[in-house]
Amino acid sequence: MLTIGQLAAYAGVTVRAVRHYHQIGLLPEPERDASGYRKYGAPAVVSLIKIRTLAEAGVPLGRIARMLDADGTAFAEAVERIDAHLRAEIDRLENSRKQVAQLAAGDSLVLPPPVVAYLDRLREIGASERMLAGERDGWILIAARWPGKVAEWIPDKFAQLEDPRIVRLYQVLSALMETKGLDDPLVLEAVDLLVELAEEAEAAGFDSGVAEGDDMFFALLDNLADESDDRAWRLRELMRERGWDGWTRMRRVTGQA
Structure with missing residues (x-):
């Protein structure tokens, strides 16, 4: 006959677990001997091993009690259901592993391939990783809002990078993100x-092709830019002095020309 500690050791569980199983009625408590100690026989070891095995397989304790009382057929059916559940869980975890593995690929997890290619091009022209992180987040929002438009817009974004001024703008903004001061001459250059690009677009009658009702979304994109760096507010302040405001869709400040 075994003590509770010996029983736990045989079954590969803790004494605390045995006591918990007693408390919830999963494992019957044995009679105590003349000294007041519990003494367990072989059936208790077998029952405890079954309980441990089912619990480790993920079976809720409330279901284990019913399974232990079931006949052979009912027990086998319950095991099949558990196996099916485990297979589904394995499939779910495998899918999660694939998604986690995709994180190593970075941008490709949440962005369509044309945007990933565009971000790679920005990296080639000297955009910093902080600048790329902001661009990436912006495109995540854009792709979610206008999934069908991304492939249409990306060629224009590539074409813009043929303009040395836009390349220089990315380089200047990237450099600013690595500084701490607000008086850096790069601020004025940016x-x-x-302003030069905004005035040129205005003169050309540029139309983004996006409905005016999406002002709130553009405000959201601008907020993303504002939050990306401490110098953003200073840049916007200086642009307002020059008559312009906004990041993703620059507009004339009311009353200025």
Whole structure:
């Protein structure tokens, strides 16, 4: 006859687990001997091993009690259901593993291939990783809002990079993100470039092709840019002084020309 500690050791569980199983009625408590100690026989070891095995397989304790009381046929059916559940869980975990593995690929997890190619091109022209992180987040929002438009817009984005001013703008903004001061001469250079490009687009009658009702979404994209770096507010302040405001869709400040 075994003590509770010996029983636990034979079954590969803790004494605390045995006591818990007693408490919830999963494992019957044995009679105590003359000294007041519990003494367990071989049936208790077998029952405890079954309980441990089912619990480790993920069977809820409430179901284990019913399975232990079931006849052979009912027990086999319950095991088949558990096996089916485990197979489904394995499939789910395998899918999760694939998604986690895709994280190593970075942008390709959440962005369509044309955008990934565009981000790679920005990296080639000297955009910093912080700048790329902001661009990536912006495209995540855009792809979610206008999934059918991304493939249409990306060629224009590539074409814009043929303009040395836009390449320089990415380089300047990237460099600013690595500084701490607000008086860096690059701040004024960035504003000059932004205003020049905005005025040129206005003169050409540029139309983004996006409905006016999406003002709230553009405000969201602008907020993303504002939050990306401490110098963003200073750049916007200087642009307003020059009559312009906004990041993703620059507009004339009311009353200025």
